[in-house]
Amino acid sequence: MTWSVGAAGGTGAVAVYALLTRWPPGGVERWTRTSHAGRSVTLLEGPAYALGALGGLAWAATTSGRPRGSGSVGAGTVVAGAAAVTGAAVVGALDDLAGATDVKGLRGHLGALREGRVTTGSTKIAVLGLTGLVTTLLVDRAGARLLGTLVGTALVAGSANLVNLFDLRPGRALKVTLGAAGLLAAGGDAGPVQPEATRALALAAAGPAVALLPEDLAGRAMLGDTGANAAGALLGTALLTRLGPRGRLGALAVVSALVLASERVSFTRVIEATPVLRELDRLGRS
Template sequence: MHPLATGALAGVVASVSLRALGTNPPGGAERWERTNHAGRRVTLLEGPAYAMGAATAAGLTGAGPGPVLAATASAGLGALDDLAGDSSSKGLKGHLGALARGEVTTGAVKVLGLAVTGLATAALVDRDLRRSATRPHGSAGPGTVPTPVDTLVGGAVVAGTANLLNLLDLRPGRALKATVLGAAAMASTRGARGTTRTGAATSAAAAAGAAVGLLAPDLRGEAMLGDTGANSAGALLGTALVQATGRRGRLVALAVLTGLTLASEKVSFTRVIESTPVLREVDALGRR
């Protein structure tokens, strides 16, 4: 299926899912309500709706089992933190520090779970790439068959992207815009000999389509992705990147993700965005 059709399907399913979940919220509406940065009550049901839209589109349009696993498992881990987490520990450093002290937080479970999910996702993606390489007219070129090292790096990229996008979900529309922009970059990434790697464009389209389908209520400050949706979107973007690149691309992506994650422990992304004119205008675009 054409990526545009995949994106449209993801957007429709995500939008319809949000309406359906809002009509009958699992466990009651209050269970999913939170106070945003402006002091308004918003629903976290956008997160499950995003995962439903993205995973459905990826699964039905041939992205492969890896993207579906990334979108759903990451959403489940995010939901654990959304619904059962506490604020005693914050950030990657805080959760790992608590774990070192023998305190098992939901955030630490999520971090470890994302690592496992990322590795499993990369293993599925690389299995498909190896199969493609062995076909007579496979899309993978000479020397592009993934190795265990490539899979390990790819797993870190998936987990790292899931975590990074979650760090952006602090203002209406910000994480969804980042998803659309990231997906556009993934869709245009070329693999060996100018061919798009298996499933990358489809995965990127599913991620972007679900984001577009939920952008309006997010910008209005009525709903937000939460960890559920942000982790799902980030993991799917990371999967598209893994599908589209070889070892060099994955290593570069991992280095960038590591740098940004470490920087987030010291620097406020919101402050950087608001002090940079271009980023500030894009961030505020469409927001009430």
Template sequence: MRGRPVLAGLLGGLAAAGAHRVLTDRVRSSRWTRTNHAGSEVTLLEGPAWVAGGVLGAALGGPAGALAAGASGALGALDDLAGDGSSKGLRGHLGAAARGRVTTGAVKVVGLGVTGLVAAVLLDRDRDDVRALDTLVGGATVAGAANLVNLLDLRPGRALKATVLAAAPLLLWPAATPHAVRSRVHAAAAAGAALGVLRPDLAGTAMLGDTGANAAGALLGTALVGRTGRRGRVLALAVLTAATLASEKVSFTAVIESTPGLRELDAWGRPAR
């Protein structure tokens, strides 16, 4: 089982890259096309490609990661294909629901919560060091991570870089127990799938969309929850909640572009314009 993280990363990367080539060659529907921040047409088929790689790689670590990535990707696809874009952000979707209008975004919010909880239950079912409350917090952490990565998918490469950077400490963290090794597998699958589709994303010809970004965040959240107990999960959930609430008031892009180091990292790999 010790070699599974490496295999998961390789499988995730190769599957994501291969799926992206096949999908972009064969799918011609305009429903998967968007206009990006620069006014260029991009394909959202990178999202399903990432899901294919992420799910295949994560499956080597048990059902929790594969379910989290697959279900979150499906919920993201619902928003990508059926969302009307009239309501933005968590506040917008909740506000619409309060007025009696159920948006695809609101369905996704509920669905991500359920998905996160099921993933946490699967992770915790063979652990004696966690309780029901810890599992509830873990489920919310998975859902929060799925949402946060989606909030970063605003510039080429940004969400994928964040996925790889977030996975790195989970991969370097020593793994002495079976659930820790499974966490490494999930982190490796997330990073591998991200690297597999990084090139077209940086080139500005494709983007994750809700499909890929929600799936990537959910798999990262699953990897984190698999390594932590109550304290770690509460801390992670607090950070995710604070970042989500901040996104309603502050532009992440403005913060990144005004911060040395973050600005250069964010721009790295994009073609000069």
């Protein structure tokens, strides 16, 4: 049953994308941006990804009433994943549609906040933090501990931000999503929460990514903050269900190091300078 979560999410993402591109809310111009290559690209892929992921999670919820060990996915985990996707997508859409273009990066938004200027970026930091907190509490429920909750909160929020940092070239963020989701879905059966729940969350992230990858690789669409934040938050939620306290702390250290490194080092330059990463990055592009 779990593998059908990805299929449901992918099918839903394609259907939503077709509807949104036919009837774009607020008009085509509202969702059109210029890519690094000077082409017009639509951000409607982001809402399609988020709604597709929610569709996959809704399908996973159909198994929540089954006995443990029969391929069931706990209702609490499904709700946690839905909360992560919804919170991250909504605040991502705010940044996509109304974000300031003169402030860039974590340092820039925090600097503006210190000057008394509230940007959509600083709003996003706060909302992603709240989203991570709610998600962590839903996953841990009665087993929640203060330190573990804080680490989980930061892991979900940081993962949402990290995937967004890769959304700079066609297909890159979706490939990162698929790679991370594949590792989580294929992981062993150790963990504090049912492995089936981890796989369901990972496949809910992977299904829409597979379905929307051709449009992204062709340079016609991109995730934007809406889709990239949603994908990262969902992967962060899957990590919560897979890892114990030490594992979460280690994952947070890696995510934090990458986010902080992005303030000084261009991921694109690193990828272009590394032959294996460069070939993987360019694979499938038009």
